[in-house]
Amino acid sequence: MDFNEFFYLINLTVYAFLIGSLLLGLHRKIMAKIQLRPGPPIIQYLLHTLKFYFKEITFPITAGNPLYIFMPILQIIVWLSALILAVKLESSLLIIIGLYVLQKIVEHGCGLSSGSPYGKLGGVRSVFSAAAEIPLFAVVSTVYIVTNSLIISDIVSYQQIHGPLILKLPISAFAFFILLVSKAPNSPFGIVKGKDIVSGYLTEHFGLLAGLIYIGDAIAYFVLLWLFIAIFLGISNIFLALPFMILITFIISIINGLTPLLAPHHSVMLQITIAIVVLLDLLHRVIFL
Template sequence: MTSPVIASIKVGLAILAALYISLMSLYAGWIRRKVRAKVHGRVGPPWWQEYADLAKLLFKEDLMPPTANYGLFTVTPALCLAAALTLSVAVFPIFYSLSDLILVAYLLMTVSVCLVLAGYASNNPYSIVGSRRALLGLLLYELPFVIVLITIFMLTGTTNIFEIISWQIKHGPLIMYLPLSAAAFILCTPIKAILNPFSIVTAETELMEGVLLEYSGRRLAVLELAHKMEFYILAVLFSIVFTSWWVYEYNLALWCLWVIFVSLLFILVASFVDALTARLQPYKASKFYWIITTALSVINLVAVIVPKILGVLP
């Protein structure tokens, strides 16, 4: 059905999307560090700092502790990066069957599970505690996150990102219909991206980077890149799923600019919260997620389901 020209354009777009996400995620990491420096009253690193860090890690020696599990220690970074790259193609509406919220949710989870496995594979007491905390984090944010996705499905009747965008073009941005779900999505970001009020996974003062403790050189570079990509992908996902609107109808370039703008705004806000808050204890984080975030998402789910049952909404 599809001609080879369109197929090759799509493959080119996919490569462009993966490149864009991997480069911008490092830029987002720099924004995070710069915002923190500004809050401290410092100058902060130059804009290419994160790229220099990554290049340096790629050129460094690659060590493996003798107690580590060789297979897992080697495979998890590669798997993590593969999931993040697939994810960066999947969040953009390029391939119809790939851009699906269920797939996106699974791939986001794959990145987190790879981090957990990386911690267990290095077989260090601190990394194992970090892995346990990462598993706790999975328990905490997956429930509200999936409820948010279910709410979107209930309202728009689809999980495909193409369809969600066309629904938004017709009816306006989803954030107007699902403000509490959007809030729950935003609240899920810090623990997924390991930002400060909920940075219990790689608590650098107690766990010394936690799951990443035993990694060095290339493997560390790959894990860090995948983890930063996850953060930026969450921002892009938010801007596509919740805030795309009529601009897409008139101009694709305008829509791209809008997505970039909203995702950078998202990252700026997350970085400010990261710089201004201290780390919560794990049990306080669980309380917060199980009560506040889940409540927000459930309220909005009920607010969508009840009119559906009563027949007010189509």
């Protein structure tokens, strides 16, 4: 690697972080407007991250080190590698799904390594809500059957010839969209971070460690939105994708602002129902097409 590439990577990372955090701020603003509140400014998420980054920190005596410290670092590692593999290298979709799966490990590890009962409950719920991945695998398989490749650049070039995949695979696109909804804050599926268990897995990660997790979350939001746009709309340029990202954030925040938080069992079972629908769609495509 030379300096040019290094600066490109740094630029990409900072861009992803800024866009992700601004979109999360926008999300919060729109939700507030829906609920007839003025709401915080759009840069609020950024300010939060900076505030936490400069806060004091001690490790709780109940914590299991070094897992406790490794988890926030892992959060950034996971999403940075997803960013590089997806946006820079346009590599295999399955690898990125595997990295998304590691996000669950972060949630679980954060919750369990602190020893706090609230964190533990968040971790248990995160295990419970792992059902959200099943539609994801079905989506991957359906995309593979249609395009005959899982490399993202191939999928994008397929769509330049045959038109966007969202018209061909509406059910898969819907399932992926539900995933985006469940990843956004205050979503009906957000049982992991529900207010009934304080902050879920984030309860005992405060100060600097919380700042690191917030940075990872912003990058994660950017990467997932980019992935949706690249796979189903066929636009891989990060600047051209920006208006679509704002549009999708708008839709997601309207959904999140109008729906209540589901009970844990119901949230999981609803996702399983979606998974079954997508699997049936996949089976239909395998047998009849």
